[in-house]
Amino acid sequence: MNDILRPIKSVGIVGYGAYVPRYRIKASEISRVWRGEQDGNHLPIKQKSVPGPDEDTITMSIEAGKNALKRAAINPKKIRALWIGSESHPYAVKPSGTVVAQALDIFPANTSGDMEFACKAGTEAMQAALGYVGSGMAQYAMAVGMDTAQGRPGDALEYTAAAGGAAFIIGPASEALAELEGAFSYVTDTPDFFRRNYEKYPQHGNRFTGDPAYFHHIRAAVQTLMEGLNLKPSNFKYISFHQPNSKFPRKMAEELGFTKEQYTTGLLSPLIGNVYAGSSILGFTATLDAAQPGDRILLASFGSGAGSDAFSFVVTERLLQAKAKAPSTRWYIQRETVVDYTTYARWRGKIRK
């Protein structure tokens, strides 16, 4: 296997911010509409987040980006790249990042482009930002993973396709709240889930999404990273894996030798669903909120198509000062206004005038 990824200059996260909309729909409510009495005990999560009628990937990226800027306390003009990973960019052609950069006062001396790699588009943006700063091209770069995921009405994905994500400002290690130790990316051509051009809803390969896709790619990325850094599971305080449901990340963590104490803090999917490109990184922000200096955190995404990015970060003293400057991820998770299926269907464009 190849060497792990490390930039020339030491880099880390100088600011992070989470965002989850306030609305939720219960899985039992979706089941009531489409399966009647046949729901029982097989629902993949308890509830999922639902974006408000005036929210999309752009507005939510601005929210998370503002939180990251509050924690970083830097001049936004020093951010020279803004990459947003999502599979729900509001436009097919016109970058989400231009609106977000203008709103966050990052513009105009920045590069910006939309990333797409299903649920790992957010960590793809992080990899690019780590490389951009680590090469010396820029002092700071912002990476966002954000989604307002759509599931076909009645489809298995409708129970979990949710909204939320996180933003990270990457900068020099000397200013970092969490320093990068190393990363590894693993990608193969595996068509487990996809959405063709002009289609509103994605298709998935049912059981094919498990072993050949999710488990194989995260396993390969995490194991290679740990071998490269000469680390074992017990060296990590927290982990956050991609969370398409409640079961997969638990099963993956336990198979790789991680304990419940390590994965529970970052496991948010039971309460908000699968926020796609924001999923593993939103869990990662919850672990940062809880972490203490010296803690090592493992982040591993999974994106259908398929691939996984794995990162090891070590928390610094600076995190303690930065945490309280923006709302915690838990606060976003805990604020909830439950809506019924009809409201959800109207807001998500499933019914129209």
Next chain:
Amino acid sequence: MDIPRYWRLKDQRYRLQGTVCEDCGHYSFPPRLVCPNCKSKRQKPFAFSGKGTVFSFTTIYQTIERYQDQVPYLVALIDLEEGVRITAQLTDVDSDEVEIGMPVEMVVRKFYADGDNGPIFYGYKFRPIATGS
């Protein structure tokens, strides 16, 4: 076609950018070329903090076509902490949760989309302050 207008207004709409008078310190939103207080033409761009309180509010049920999909929605008069009163939609809040004097903060949200294939317009709305830890 709203593109030229929104392009001109983007800093106002995304960042509450108004003006401050370099002679008397009077804040204006929307931005002014001439100070309404001292008539000075020395006006400097100023981004408002976005923090304020609700002066009054109402619920809109009848509206123009581009906002039809959003009714019913809340509109409020907001007193910004810099001392300027502006009109804006409230978001992330139900009508029975709003009170006069309630602290609010500015967020960028979708105003409307120009049909199925036109541009999407974004701008400021206000919501209860997100301070949670």
